[in-house]
Amino acid sequence: MISQATEDYIKIIYKMKGNGTVTTNSIAKALNVTSASVTNMLKRLAEMRLLKYTSYKGVKLTKAGEKIALEVIRHHRLIELYLSEIMGYTWDEVHDEAERLEHHISEQFEEKIFNMLGSPEFDPHGAPIPSKNGDIPKNEISPLTDCAPGDYVRIERVSDADPEMLRYLSEIGLVLMVEIKILSKEPFNGPLTVNVGGTERMIWDEVAKNIYVAPVLSNDKVEA
Amino acid sequence: MISQATEDYIKIIYKMKGNGTVTTNSIAKALNVTSASVTNMLKRLAEMRLLKYTSYKGVKLTKAGEKIALEVIRHHRLIELYLSEIMGYTWDEVHDEAERLEHHISEQFEEKIFNMLGSPEFDPHGAPIPSKNGDIPKNEISPLTDCAPGDYVRIERVSDADPEMLRYLSEIGLVLMVEIKILSKEPFNGPLTVNVGGTERMIWDEVAKNIYVAPVLSNDKVEA
DNA sequence: ATTAATTTTTAGGCAAGGCTAAAAAATAAT
DNA sequence: ATTATTTTTTAGCCTTGCCTAAAAATTAAT
Ligand SMILES: [Mn+2]
Ligand SMILES: [Mn+2]
Ligand SMILES: [Mn+2]
Ligand SMILES: [Mn+2]
Numbered sequence: 231m232i233s234q235a236t237e238d239y240i241k242i243i244y245k246m247k248g249n250g251t252v253t254t255n256s257i258a259k260a261l262n263v264t265s266a267s268v269t270n271m272l273k274r275l276a277e278m279r280l281l282k283y284t285s286y287k288g289v290k291l292t293k294a295g296e297k298i299a300l301e302v303i304r305h306h307r308l309i310e311l312y313l314s315e316i317m318g319y320t321w322d323e324v325h326d327e328a329e330r331l332e333h334h335i336s337e338q339f340e341e342k343i344f345n346m347l348g349s350p351e352f353d354p355h356g357a358p359i360p361s362k363n364g365d366i367p368k369n370e371i372s373p374l375t376d377c378a379p380g381d382y383v384r385i386e387r388v389s390d391a392d393p394e395m396l397r398y399l400s401e402i403g404l405v406l407m408v409e410i411k412i413l414s415k416e417p418f419n420g421p422l423t424v425n426v427g428g429t430e431r432m433i434w435d436e437v438a439k440n441i442y443v444a445p446v447l448s449n450d451k452v453e454a
Numbered sequence: 455m456i457s458q459a460t461e462d463y464i465k466i467i468y469k470m471k472g473n474g475t476v477t478t479n480s481i482a483k484a485l486n487v488t489s490a491s492v493t494n495m496l497k498r499l500a501e502m503r504l505l506k507y508t509s510y511k512g513v514k515l516t517k518a519g520e521k522i523a524l525e526v527i528r529h530h531r532l533i534e535l536y537l538s539e540i541m542g543y544t545w546d547e548v549h550d551e552a553e554r555l556e557h558h559i560s561e562q563f564e565e566k567i568f569n570m571l572g573s574p575e576f577d578p579h580g581a582p583i584p585s586k587n588g589d590i591p592k593n594e595i596s597p598l599t600d601c602a603p604g605d606y607v608r609i610e611r612v613s614d615a616d617p618e619m620l621r622y623l624s625e626i627g628l629v630l631m632v633e634i635k636i637l638s639k640e641p642f643n644g645p646l647t648v649n650v651g652g653t654e655r656m657i658w659d660e661v662a663k664n665i666y667v668a669p670v671l672s673n674d675k676v677e678a
Numbered sequence: 679a680t681t682a683a684t685t686t687t688t689a690g691g692c693a694a695g696g697c698t699a700a701a702a703a704a705t706a707a708t
Numbered sequence: 709a710t711t712a713t714t715t716t717t718t719a720g721c722c723t724t725g726c727c728t729a730a731a732a733a734t735t736a737a738t
Pocket of ligand 2: 307310353354355356357390
């Protein structure tokens with residue numbers, strides 16, 4: 231059996247591979263353990279052939295490691311969606327529960343909830359759910375911070391890192407699939423003003439960073 | 455946080471307290487570990503004030519220990535019922551899944567499934583679900599092996615220990631709430647013959663041991 | 679009352695996964 | 709090119725839970 235700690239290391243390494251080299255320190259920070267602990271674990275994971283580890287140089291998952299990462303992420307996102315769709319959790323409550331359960335459900339459980347949810351492709355925060363064989367549903371999204379005045383976009387994904395932020399976002403109506411129009415944007419990472427369901431809102435960098443959007447095709451637009 | 459191992463020890467000790475003194479060996483057998491491991495753990499549990507441990511003499515849970523036991527058992531049985539009622543598991547599939555999940559769900563999760571299930575009192579095998587404050591729903595049941603010819607009884611509980619046995623029982627129609635009439639019983643733990651839904655069945659000791667029944671009041675009887 | 683058998687505890691080890699403090703390597707600054 | 713800073717690794721230690729083998733205590737049989 232593969233341990234919870236192992237799964238958490240592998241998962242975080244997988245998630246960090248986007249932003250350049252995955253270093254000892256970055257893993258330590260993400261998992262809230264010391265770098266010494268990370269070095270120790272990386273050696274063991276390399277021993278298990280779940281990743282390739284070059285001292286001082288960083289780390290890269292093997293095929294086997296990536297498979298485990300995708301499996302855990304699939305569990306996590308399916309559970310999040312299940313909690314929210316079937317059990318009535320709010321989107322700020324699902325992450326912590328999923329973070330534990332992802333390591334302890336059976337394949338049968340995974341399959342059952344996958345079917346109950348109608349073969350879903352995205353979790354409650356818009357994150358793609360890897361398929362059983364590791365394919366990741368694609369959708370074209372970009373950071374809200376990249377938008378320009380005049381853009382008309384739909385919220386397609388939010389970061390699930392901070393429950394407080396999620397509560398704030400739903401409070402001000404910034405939930406998935408909501409369409410917003412960018413009214414203005416100040417330079418130097420300054421605040422945006424947007425129109426959300428008829429209300430004008432200011433969204434500053436700290437908040438905007440959490441939101442990803444896709445353009446609304448002009449023929450779908452409903453002028454606000 | 456209290457570890458999974460701790461919870462499993464406490465739970466098994468609680469369950470064994472019915473049959474006389476709980477000994478090192480009996481715990482070892484039940485948990486499939488060596489007696490040396492048990493001695494070691496008992497010392498730690500005593501240190502944590504979860505039980506009173508007298509060398510060579512056996513063990514008894516404290517109030518704190520009992521509270522943990524009841525909490526874990528409540529989780530286990532609620533999860534079993536949830537899996538069977540809401541997710542379509544069969545009664546032979548629920549135990550293993552519950553055995554892991556019981557240690558990892560939150561109080562919120564517990565509450566949600568409790569409500570979804572309509573404040574249930576018994577699990578899919580007829581075992582009572584301890585209430586939030588530790589009360590255990592009572593029902594008057596006795597072993598099927600204690601029945602005498604002529605008795606008319608209802609199946610109120612089955613042992614969930616062996617999935618194979620559970621599959622066999624449902625195969626021959628011996629599921630919860632089914633009413634059966636005892637036709638004959640051989641001495642020396644010999645087989646019983648019973649009438650189940652019009653069919654005559656032989657139930658020998660190994661099988662009968664798993665079944666607990668309550669008498670059906672004569673005015674409720676439906677002659678078979 | 680001894681002796682034999684059984685149960686339980688001790689002693690000593692091991693693997694996983696953490697930690698701190700010190701050493702070494704890599705990077706950045708002068 | 710040195711020197712200073714940051715990153716990473718080593719070394720040594722700890723706790724949890726498990727193990728085996730040997731010793732001690734208890735219980736059962738003669
Ligand atoms: Mn996790
Ligand atoms: Mn999510
Ligand atoms: Mn368990
Ligand atoms: Mn049960």
